[in-house]
Amino acid sequence: MKDYKMPPRGTRRSAVNALALAGLVAGAGVPASSYADETCASPYMKKITGQEDYVYVWTLGAEGIGDEQDKLVTVATNPKSPSYGKVVHTLSVGGRNEAHHSDFTDDRQFLWAGGLDTSKIFVFDVRSEPGKPKLVKTITDFVAKSGGVVGPHTMYALPGRMIITGLSNNKDHGGRTALVEYTNAGEYIATHWMPTDSDLQGALKTGKYADGYNYDVRALPRKNLLVTSSFTGWTNYMMDFGKMLADPEAMKRFGNTVVTWDLHTKQPKKVFDVPGAPLEIRCAWGETHDYCFTTTALTSQIWLIHADDKGEWQAKAVADIGDPSKIPLPVDISISNDDTRLWVNSFMDGKTRLFDISNPHKPVQVYEKTIGAQVNMVSSSWDGQRLYYTSSLLANWDKKGQDNEQFLKLYHWDGKELKEQFAIDFYKEKLGRPHQMRFGAYALYAGSNAGAKLADAR
Amino acid sequence: MAALRNSFPVRAVRAIARRVSIGLATALLVLLPAAPVPADPPPLAPGYRALTYVPPQPGTYGLPSLGPAADGPIVDSADRDVPLRSLFGDRLVLLSFIYSSCNDVNGCPLAMAVFHQLQARLAAMPGLAGQVRLISLSFDPEHDTPEVIARAQRDASSPAVDWRFLTTRSEAALQPLLTAYQQPVEKERDEQGRLTGQFSHLLRVLLIDRQGDIRNVYTAGVLHADLILADLQTLASGSEPVPASVSAAASALSAADRLRAGDDKTGYADAGYRTRSVAMEQRHGKPADLLAMARKRVAGLPPLPVPADNPLTRDKILLGRKLFYDRRLSLNNTFSCAMCHIPEQGFTSQEQATAIGIEGRTVRRNAPTIYNVAFLDRLFHDGRESTLENQVWGPLLAQNEMANPSVGFVVDKLKGLPDYRGLFEKAFGRPATMETVGQALASYERTLISGASAFDRWHYGQDEAAVSAEAKRGFALFTGKAGCAQCHTLGSTSALFTDQQFHSTGLGYRDSMAREPETQRVQVAPGVAFDVDRSLIGQVAAPKPADLGRYEITQNPADRWQYRTPGLRNVALTAPYMHNGSFGTLEEVVRFYNAGGVPGETLDALIRPLELDDDEIGALVAFLKSLTGSNVEALVLDAYAAPVGDPQ
Structure with a gap:
C-alpha cells in the first residue's frame, strides 16, 4: 500500500491513472479478488484504496441543537490536512427528514442522501469541490412517483442508475414496500414491489414468511444476485423506541425475510425466513466467495446467504451476537477486504465486535470494544486500518439523557486493538445526530470543476 | 502524436489479446498498433469471459425507460455533419463513448471487444442483426478526426451489422453530449502537469430503443454480449411484459x-x-355513492344526525374524502387523517397501541375508529369536542399529530394546491376557510356509518339464522350476567352500544399510579420473546406523558381516568382495544372485565368481577364479532379509491 500524497492542484492524477500507476483507487465494476469494501461500497463504483481526504456525515437535525435541521457535515480526515479531525463544512438542507443513509452514484460524482420521514432525497455534488459539497437537487416527489413508497433508505449504485430501498408506504405506514430505481440524473425509472403472499411475482416462498418488507440491498454481480433484507415501517421507525418495545402490536411489525433477486431483470427469486429484522447486507468480495452476510437486529444473529453445492441460494443463522436475550441490537456491519473479518456494531451496549469469518459458516468473535453509550454506524477504510464510528440510530430510537452521546470517532486498528485518534462531539458542535459516513478523496477526480447535469436540474 | 493514432482500436487491446483466449482477440489484434502493455494489468472485465450465470430469457422481463437519449451535432465517417438522433429511430442502438488511444483494458477496449462479439454473433442472427446499430462515438475530437474514424469504419465494417464510428467537430460540440449522457470525462495529466493523451472516464454503453429512449446502461461490470443480446431480443421481439403494478402471478x-x-x-x-x-x-378502489348510503336508513342505527348548517352534499363528501387521505395536510407533508384511521384496519390503526404523529411524536391514546362517529355526542376519548366540524382541527393543529402551525397555514396551503382549485368553491360557494375545511372533513366522516350487521338482522330483523347460537348466548350475557349493556347500551329500534358517558375501568389509574414491573416481555420474532430489564428499555424511552382522562377537561378529581364509552359496532375490526390500546384481542378485553377491571380510586361502580367461564367468554366474543356492518366492504373500497395526496 502506497502512501497517498495529494499532488499539487492541476497535476492531480485522474482516477484511471491512479488505478494504473498509484493503486489508490480501485476500478469500478470489475469483480476482483483484491478489491475491498471501503465500507462496503457498490461494486460498480470506484473505491478509495488509499487515504480518504474527507468523511461526509449525513446528520439528523435535533430539536434544541444548533439550527435543528438535517445537514451534510464534512470532516477532514487526511492527517496531512491542517484541519485533520475537524469539521470543515456543513450544509443544512431544511427540516428534520429523518436523515439516514447515503451513497454515491456509480461515477461517484454525486452523493444521494435520503430522509426516512419526509421521503426527500438530497443530491450533493461532491466532485466539484470534494471539501465543500453542494446541494444540487432535492427530490421531493419520491412517494408520488414511486406509487406510494415511503422512506428511501439504501441508495445503491447500479450502472447508470440508483436503486433505492423503501421502508414503508403511504397507505398504512406499515412495512410493505418496494425497491425503486432512479437515473443518476434523478429521474424516476421503476418500482419493484417486494413479494407478498398474494403476489409473490414468481418468487419461491421457502419458509413461512413473505412479509413484503425491505431494508438494505446489495449486489453480487458475478452471480447476477441482488439481495434485500427487511426492517419495519414508518410507524415503528419513527416511534419512541421505549414506547415501541412496550407495545406488543408494534413489535409484531418487523421484517422476517431476506429476498434474493435476479440482478439483471429485478425479478424476485426466493423469499427466505430470517426472523428478527435482518438489516445491513454485506457481500463477500472473493472470486469464489459466493455469499453475503446480514445481521438480525432483534434476534441478534449473523446470517449467511450462500450458494449451496448445487448453486442454489440458501440462508442460515451462523452465529449469535452477544447475548440475544439482552437485545444488544446489532446495527451496522462492515466486511474486510479479504472476507476474513466482519465488524458488528450493537446499539444498546455501544460495542463494536470483530468476528473472524474466514469460515463463513462459523464466525467466531475475536475482539470487542465499547465505543460509547450508544453506537450505530461503522465505516472502514479499504485496508481496514481506519474505522469511523457514529452514534445515532434513529431520532426517536437514540438513547435519552446522559446516554445520548452523539459523536464521530476515528479509531486505528493495528490487528489487535482499536485506538482512538479523534472524536467530534456533534452536540457540542451544535450539529445534530451523526448517522451515515461516506468517504471522499481528491484521487477520485481529476480536479476539474466541469459542470454536471444535476447542477442545472435543481 | 496524432500520426500514431492511425486506427481506432486501442493500444491496450494488444494486452487483451495476450490474455484472452476467445476468438475476438484475434479479430482485434489485426487492428492494433504497437502499444506498451501495463506491467500489472487489472483483472479483465466479465465481458472478456464467458458469463458466469445463465443470461435472462428474452421477453420475460421489462426494461423500463431511463428517459430520452439526447441529441447533438456529430460527424460521421464520411465527414458529414448530422444530428446524433438521426441514427436513432429505425433500429435499436447501442451507443458507446470511447476514444482511440484508450489504454484502460476495461474501458474502451472492452466496449470494442464486446461490439466485435456482438458483430460476430449477430451475423448468425440476421433477423435481429437488421434491427440493430452499433455506434462508437469518440470523446477525443482533437485526435479522433473524421479521417481516423473513417479508417476505423472501414476496418470494422461488416455487411451483417451496421456499426458506425462517429466523432464531433470540437470539444465545445462534444461537451453537451457528455453531460446529457452523464459521461464524465477528464483529461489526464502527468506529474509535471502535462496532458498524457489519456482520459479518465467511466465506461458507459447505452441501449436505445426505436423511440429514442434509453433502456439500459452497461458499465464495465455488466457489459457482456450475452446480456446485451438478451436485452436486444427483448426489445426487438416486442414481447417485453407490459409494466403492471400487479404481476400475472398474483x-x-x-x-x-x-x-x-x-x-x-x-x-x-x-x-x-x-x-x-x-x-x-x-x-x-371502487367508489361508492356515500351520499346515497348516508341518506338511507340503516338497520340497527338511528337516523343520521346532520347539522342544519352543514347538510350533506356529494361535492362536500368528495372534498372531505380527498382531504382525509391527503398527507400534505400536515406540516411536513407526511401525515393525513388516514395514517391513523386506516380503512382496512377498521378506520383505526392496528399496528400500534397508542398513536404517533409527525416526526414520530408520541400521542397518548389509541386512535379511535371513526365508523359511526356521526352518532357520537362527544368526541375524543376525553370528550373534549362536540361536533365533527370543530373536532377535525384538533389533530390538524396538535403539535404531536399533524403539527400544522396555524389555521391560516392549512387554509393557505390548500388554496395554493392546484388539485384543490375550485373544489371548495364548488362544494360551498366560497373558498377554503377554517369553517369549510371542517365542514368538508366532517361531511366525509359523517358518511362512514355502518350497521345492518348480522346481529341487527337477528335482533332487530328477527332473522333467526343471521347469527349463531353462541352469539345469541353471548348477547344474553352481554345484556344480563356480564352487564356490558349498562354502558354499551341498546335501544328498542337501534343500538350504538354506547351510553355516551365517561367511565373508569381502572386501566388509566394503573398507567398513572402502578409501579412498573422490573421486566418487560418483548417479542422479537414469531414465537420468540425475551423478558427485558425495564432499566434497559428506560435508556431509550422518553418519559411517558401522563393521561388523566376526562379530568383533563372537567378538572373534577372524580373524573380522573374516565374515558368515553366506545360504541361496539365493527369492534372485531378495530383492535387493539381500550383508550390505551392495551389489549390485542376481544378475548383479552372480556377477560379484563371478567376480572373486575383494575381496583383503585375512581373505578366505576359498574365494573366488578363477572365470574364468567371460558364458554361464556367465548360466547361474548362471538356476539361481539356479529356486530360487523354489512357495508364495510363498500366503505373500505371507496376509501381505496380516494387519492392519497403527496407532493408532486
Whole structure:
C-alpha cells in the first residue's frame, strides 16, 4: 500500500491513472479478488484504496441543537490536512427528514442522501469541490412517483442508475414496500414491489414468511444476485423506541425475510425466513466467495446467504451476537477486504465486535470494544486500518439523557486493538445526530470543476 | 502524436489479446498498433469471459425507460455533419463513448471487444442483426478526426451489422453530449502537469430503443454480449411484459382479504405464524355513492344526525374524502387523517397501541375508529369536542399529530394546491376557510356509518339464522350476567352500544399510579420473546406523558381516568382495544372485565368481577364479532379509491 500524497492542484492524477500507476483507487465494476469494501461500497463504483481526504456525515437535525435541521457535515480526515479531525463544512438542507443513509452514484460524482420521514432525497455534488459539497437537487416527489413508497433508505449504485430501498408506504405506514430505481440524473425509472403472499411475482416462498418488507440491498454481480433484507415501517421507525418495545402490536411489525433477486431483470427469486429484522447486507468480495452476510437486529444473529453445492441460494443463522436475550441490537456491519473479518456494531451496549469469518459458516468473535453509550454506524477504510464510528440510530430510537452521546470517532486498528485518534462531539458542535459516513478523496477526480447535469436540474 | 493514432482500436487491446483466449482477440489484434502493455494489468472485465450465470430469457422481463437519449451535432465517417438522433429511430442502438488511444483494458477496449462479439454473433442472427446499430462515438475530437474514424469504419465494417464510428467537430460540440449522457470525462495529466493523451472516464454503453429512449446502461461490470443480446431480443421481439403494478402471478383476493389489514399479524406470538400479506398494489378502489348510503336508513342505527348548517352534499363528501387521505395536510407533508384511521384496519390503526404523529411524536391514546362517529355526542376519548366540524382541527393543529402551525397555514396551503382549485368553491360557494375545511372533513366522516350487521338482522330483523347460537348466548350475557349493556347500551329500534358517558375501568389509574414491573416481555420474532430489564428499555424511552382522562377537561378529581364509552359496532375490526390500546384481542378485553377491571380510586361502580367461564367468554366474543356492518366492504373500497395526496 502506497502512501497517498495529494499532488499539487492541476497535476492531480485522474482516477484511471491512479488505478494504473498509484493503486489508490480501485476500478469500478470489475469483480476482483483484491478489491475491498471501503465500507462496503457498490461494486460498480470506484473505491478509495488509499487515504480518504474527507468523511461526509449525513446528520439528523435535533430539536434544541444548533439550527435543528438535517445537514451534510464534512470532516477532514487526511492527517496531512491542517484541519485533520475537524469539521470543515456543513450544509443544512431544511427540516428534520429523518436523515439516514447515503451513497454515491456509480461515477461517484454525486452523493444521494435520503430522509426516512419526509421521503426527500438530497443530491450533493461532491466532485466539484470534494471539501465543500453542494446541494444540487432535492427530490421531493419520491412517494408520488414511486406509487406510494415511503422512506428511501439504501441508495445503491447500479450502472447508470440508483436503486433505492423503501421502508414503508403511504397507505398504512406499515412495512410493505418496494425497491425503486432512479437515473443518476434523478429521474424516476421503476418500482419493484417486494413479494407478498398474494403476489409473490414468481418468487419461491421457502419458509413461512413473505412479509413484503425491505431494508438494505446489495449486489453480487458475478452471480447476477441482488439481495434485500427487511426492517419495519414508518410507524415503528419513527416511534419512541421505549414506547415501541412496550407495545406488543408494534413489535409484531418487523421484517422476517431476506429476498434474493435476479440482478439483471429485478425479478424476485426466493423469499427466505430470517426472523428478527435482518438489516445491513454485506457481500463477500472473493472470486469464489459466493455469499453475503446480514445481521438480525432483534434476534441478534449473523446470517449467511450462500450458494449451496448445487448453486442454489440458501440462508442460515451462523452465529449469535452477544447475548440475544439482552437485545444488544446489532446495527451496522462492515466486511474486510479479504472476507476474513466482519465488524458488528450493537446499539444498546455501544460495542463494536470483530468476528473472524474466514469460515463463513462459523464466525467466531475475536475482539470487542465499547465505543460509547450508544453506537450505530461503522465505516472502514479499504485496508481496514481506519474505522469511523457514529452514534445515532434513529431520532426517536437514540438513547435519552446522559446516554445520548452523539459523536464521530476515528479509531486505528493495528490487528489487535482499536485506538482512538479523534472524536467530534456533534452536540457540542451544535450539529445534530451523526448517522451515515461516506468517504471522499481528491484521487477520485481529476480536479476539474466541469459542470454536471444535476447542477442545472435543481 | 496524432500520426500514431492511425486506427481506432486501442493500444491496450494488444494486452487483451495476450490474455484472452476467445476468438475476438484475434479479430482485434489485426487492428492494433504497437502499444506498451501495463506491467500489472487489472483483472479483465466479465465481458472478456464467458458469463458466469445463465443470461435472462428474452421477453420475460421489462426494461423500463431511463428517459430520452439526447441529441447533438456529430460527424460521421464520411465527414458529414448530422444530428446524433438521426441514427436513432429505425433500429435499436447501442451507443458507446470511447476514444482511440484508450489504454484502460476495461474501458474502451472492452466496449470494442464486446461490439466485435456482438458483430460476430449477430451475423448468425440476421433477423435481429437488421434491427440493430452499433455506434462508437469518440470523446477525443482533437485526435479522433473524421479521417481516423473513417479508417476505423472501414476496418470494422461488416455487411451483417451496421456499426458506425462517429466523432464531433470540437470539444465545445462534444461537451453537451457528455453531460446529457452523464459521461464524465477528464483529461489526464502527468506529474509535471502535462496532458498524457489519456482520459479518465467511466465506461458507459447505452441501449436505445426505436423511440429514442434509453433502456439500459452497461458499465464495465455488466457489459457482456450475452446480456446485451438478451436485452436486444427483448426489445426487438416486442414481447417485453407490459409494466403492471400487479404481476400475472398474483392471486385473486377474497372479500375477507380485502377487508383485513394487508399485513395481518394474527397469531404472530406463535412459532407457527405464517404471513398472509397482501400486495399494496392489490389495494384497488371502487367508489361508492356515500351520499346515497348516508341518506338511507340503516338497520340497527338511528337516523343520521346532520347539522342544519352543514347538510350533506356529494361535492362536500368528495372534498372531505380527498382531504382525509391527503398527507400534505400536515406540516411536513407526511401525515393525513388516514395514517391513523386506516380503512382496512377498521378506520383505526392496528399496528400500534397508542398513536404517533409527525416526526414520530408520541400521542397518548389509541386512535379511535371513526365508523359511526356521526352518532357520537362527544368526541375524543376525553370528550373534549362536540361536533365533527370543530373536532377535525384538533389533530390538524396538535403539535404531536399533524403539527400544522396555524389555521391560516392549512387554509393557505390548500388554496395554493392546484388539485384543490375550485373544489371548495364548488362544494360551498366560497373558498377554503377554517369553517369549510371542517365542514368538508366532517361531511366525509359523517358518511362512514355502518350497521345492518348480522346481529341487527337477528335482533332487530328477527332473522333467526343471521347469527349463531353462541352469539345469541353471548348477547344474553352481554345484556344480563356480564352487564356490558349498562354502558354499551341498546335501544328498542337501534343500538350504538354506547351510553355516551365517561367511565373508569381502572386501566388509566394503573398507567398513572402502578409501579412498573422490573421486566418487560418483548417479542422479537414469531414465537420468540425475551423478558427485558425495564432499566434497559428506560435508556431509550422518553418519559411517558401522563393521561388523566376526562379530568383533563372537567378538572373534577372524580373524573380522573374516565374515558368515553366506545360504541361496539365493527369492534372485531378495530383492535387493539381500550383508550390505551392495551389489549390485542376481544378475548383479552372480556377477560379484563371478567376480572373486575383494575381496583383503585375512581373505578366505576359498574365494573366488578363477572365470574364468567371460558364458554361464556367465548360466547361474548362471538356476539361481539356479529356486530360487523354489512357495508364495510363498500366503505373500505371507496376509501381505496380516494387519492392519497403527496407532493408532486
